[in-house]
Amino acid sequence: MIRLSELKAEFSKLNLLSKHERMLELCGLLTSYLSESKITPIIVGGLSVEIYTRNHYTTQDIDLISDGRAQIDSLLTEELGFKREGRVWYHEKLELSLEIPGNFLEGNLEKVIQIELDSGREVSVIGIEDLIIHRLESAIVSQSAHPEWTEDYEWAERMFFIHKEDDQIMDIEYLMRKAKETKTDQLINEWLKK
Structure with a gap:
């Protein structure tokens, strides 16, 4: 204070x-x-x-x-x-x-x-998981056929790869649970294949 x-x-x-x-x-x-x-x-x-x-x-x-x-x-x-x-x-x-x-x-x-x-x-x-989800939702809204063409998608992906190994920052289980709820899980599943 x-x-x-x-x-x-x-x-x-x-x-x-x-x-x-x-x-x-x-x-x-x-x-x-x-x-x-x-x-x-x-x-x-x-x-x-x-x-x-x-x-x-x-x-x-x-x-x-x-x-x-x-x-x-x-x-x-x-x-x-x-x-x-x-x-x-x-x-x-x-x-x-x-x-x-x-x-x-x-x-x-x-x-x-x-x-x-x-x-x-x-x-x-804000937690990185929720931020990634928000950016992916925005990408889908702005370019539903190809969300991967958007800046929001690019930055969500970058944040994911920067922090995916750091469980102090990112909780993958929570991220995937929220991704399923928001129907953004297919996008993240593609990242997990890389």
Whole structure:
């Protein structure tokens, strides 16, 4: 947990970091500050893909699933200088864009991982299994005849192969169970043949 004064002091140093580090540290600051209110933002979307692909994928914004939208809005706009348009907040100087698409994680909270940042703060990230499933579902929706032609498919496959041997990160049994439920199992079965 950090106080508002410490949050603002640390926030003012974010411009010294790379874009990727700025995004992660902003999430870490928000997580630490909001912990007193028992609010835990979870990184989803492109930034989670960037994390799991070890920066091979690049995103320009932060997507968080979180309760406390009004509290986050107040913090970002009144204290940290973000401008809000709809459900997106943007900080021009730091080139940071943040969106809270909802407060319900479409995935298993038990699979959410904690990552410790260089600063010592932690962030929560959607489980890789649910992220892979989401990307495959998106690939099927956008290109039902050939989902393998889509970027979403490509990144799902990359994440799978990067982490398939790491049972600390990916639970293959859970992934396959969810894949059957979402009818994406045929795609993953093809990967298992490789």
